[in-house]
Amino acid sequence: MSFIKRALLVDYRTKSIYPAEITVKDKIITSIKKLSVDAQIDKGYILPGFVDSHIHIESSMLVPSEFARLAVVHGTIATISDPHEIANVCGIDGVHFMIENGKTVPFKFNFGAPSCVPATTFETAGRHEMPIRLRHS
Numbered sequence: 848m849s850f851i852k853r854a855l856l857v858d859y860r861t862k863s864i865y866p867a868e869i870t871v872k873d874k875i876i877t878s879i880k881k882l883s884v885d886a887q888i889d890k891g892y893i894l895p896g897f898v899d900s901h902i903h904i905e906s907s908m909l910v911p912s913e914f915a916r917l918a919v920v921h922g923t924i925a926t927i928s929d930p931h932e933i934a935n936v937c938g939i940d941g942v943h944f945m946i947e948n949g950k951t952v953p954f955k956f957n958f959g960a961p962s963c964v965p966a967t968t969f970e971t972a973g974r975h976e977m978p979i980r981l982r983h984s
Contacts, residue, residue: 848874853882857894869893896924904945904956905932911945915954925955934961 849872856867856879866882882888904914904926911928918926933941942961949956 852893853886853888854890855888855892856881857892859895864892867893894922897922898925898927899923900927902926902928903930903932904928905930911949911954911956912952915949915952915956919954925957927957927959929962930958931961931963934964 849870851868851870853866853868855864856869857864866884866886866888868878868880868882868886869876870878870880899918904911907914909917928945930942930945933945937944942958946956946958949958
């Protein structure tokens with residue numbers, strides 16, 4: 848799928864906004880051209896997406912695919928997710944569920960190894976498996 852989009856580009860590097868043309872080929876941006884101020888452009892803005900660099904998707908009470916559906920409309924395009932909460936409750940099966948469910952949508956989930964399973968010696972809810980071994984896909 849290829850297309851060209853002409854709109855106002857929000858350039859965080861130069862801290863400026865200007866008319867630009869972006870060419871996309873096979874889902875990859877292949878060029879960005881600055882246009883003259885009087886160029887014919889579409890309404891709207893082009894700006895980079897937000898990558899949430901630390902999140903516990905389980906805290907949203909949503910599965911990853913539903914979280915993605917809601918987050919993307921606010922500009923979030925990816926997460927770096929710590930699945931320790933699901934691991935504490937459901938063990939490795941819960942972590943695998945989160946990874947597989949995340950693959951069902953075109954949103955980029957990056958799951959790390961759970962940071963703490965169990966979180967403390969005082970936790971009694973759910974189950975835990977030690978050590979957690981994630982299988983490579």
